[in-house]
Amino acid sequence: MRTERRTRIGAVAIVLAVAAVACDGGGPVRRTAKRAPAPHPVTTAPAPSTTTSTTLAPPAPLMWTPCGGFECATMTVPIDYSQPHAATMGIAVIRSRATDPARRIGSLLVDPGGPGESGYALIGRDIGLLPARVRQRFDVVEIDPRGVGHSSAINCATGGGTGGDSGIGPDPAPSTPDAIAAVVRSNTDYAQGCARAAGVLLAHVGSVDVARDLDQLRRALGDERLTYLGLSYGTLLGATYADLFPTHVRAAALDGAIDPALPMEELQVEQARSFEDALDAFFAACVPRCGWRPAGDPATALVALFDRLRAHPLPAGGGKLAGPSELYAALLSRLYTPSLRAGLAAALAAAERGDGSAVRSLSDAYLGRAPGATINADAANAVNCLDHPVPHDVTKLEAQAAAASARARVFGPVLVWGGVVCAVWPQPATRPVRPVHAPGSPPIVVVGTTQDPATPYAWAQALASELQRGVLLTRRGNSHVALFSSSCVRAALDAYFVDLAPPLPGTTCE
Secondary structure, eight states: OOOGGGGGTTSSHHHHHTTTHHHHSSOSOOOOOOOOOOOOOOOOOOOOOOOOOOOOOOOOOOOOEEETTEEEEEEEEESSTTSTTSOEEEEEEEEEOOSSGGGOOEEEEEEOSTTTBOHHHHHHHHHHHSOHHHHHHEEEEEEEOTTSTTTTOOOGGGGTOOSOTTOOOSOSSOOSHHHHHHHHHHHHHHHHHHHHHHGGGGGGOSHHHHHHHHHHHHHHHTOSSEEEEEETHHHHHHHHHHHHOGGGEEEEEEESOOOTTSOHHHHHHHHHHHHHHHHHHHHHHHTTTTSOOOSSOHHHHHHHHHHHHHHSOEEOSTTOEEOHHHHHHHHHHTOSSGGGHHHHHHHHHHHHTTOOHHHHHHHHHHTTOSTTOOBOHHHHHHHHHHHSOOOSOHHHHHHHHHHHHHHOTTHHHHHHHTTHHHHTOSSOOOSOOSOOOOTTOOOEEEEEETTOSSSOHHHHHHHHHHSTTEEEEEEOSSSSOGGGTOHHHHHHHHHHHHHOOOOOTTOEEO
16 A cells, blocks of 8 residues: 555656755755744635735744754745735744854845755755855845745645555556556545645645745845745746746846746656666666676666566565655656766665665655655645646646657656646646746846756756846756856856856856
């Protein structure tokens, strides 16, 4: 049996690929902030309605308290911005003070990725990524977005789970009528459980609502304009903010960019192709040198391993199993940067010997099931389904998956079929899929890595060209999010945030 959560292998392309930036981005070791006082609970709410622009009263001053070496506060916001005087909820905020307060410029709001990532858990990591001068001149601020962590976390299992954590889900890349029916049924049960668990909040956790929270936070912090750093999914949130509030931006850097104008089908296929390229690079660099020694072509051997796990899931210790869903997640978890390849080779070698424990361990960490995980994948699914419309006709997904398979044999079908949870999701999408121009904004820096496996470089190029004052900063490399590994990118962002000096057009970090 499986839990309601288990359905989420690739629930949407961005769930699997972008969510993992904060889990396995190749950056410094994570440090988790201590628990702060519980935030303001969600109050009884009216029926959900469409979020619209509303003139809001200034938020109440933030009351900061010590919190695990940082300062924490709770900001009260409307659940539904179209009804600002109705039900409210608390947004958990955490900050690290500027180390040179006499020369403080303001606050730098960082979104670590996701969706579904906890700023409380990742602020220590993110501070370690920032140049010293940025830490001196800015308070670094992060949040638990609505539906995550201390901000009324969504837990779909409380809506009626059907099993324990030891089980596996249906085939995430189904190819037969029975398998398709099973994955649709599983995702429908899961979505209904999310609706029961989250209630009215489920309609109001998308990037449009979170962007409005950011503007309320800007006001609560006393900043005339927002200084923002978004990593991976945080680029889509930042673009959404700039779309809504272009004249409220002081500076915004978007690293590992998602193109807000692309429909989900194109995002899925392009991302699948990028991961396929990363998989080919893994085969070329690591097989057999890293410990996995398949006979013959490694791609064929990997497909054969998937087929064996479909027929006979592997024991993974502690009563757990590893099936094709876990193998897909394990693969994706290790393809974000070359430094993770050896761990993937070891897991594949163990699976060939009949031991699924390493595959299951990688999968659990990637999907937020392991102890200390910073990602809420239930919230990630909710955000993605509000941000990215998908067809509700399952036969269209079947056709899209078949077409994607021709471009990305391993990852095309699983990432397209991941959209089935949004096809049966109980709330309609709220983010318009369109280019973001942000007229009236200052220069906005978009950082793209040429061989980024999770957010293809073409997405950064597109976003920079769509923005009225977009500036593309290119990093030549093959891992996700340049800030994690490029001192050149860090230096460029230092000058941008502190001095408001964006990179010159055509700047490339080698």
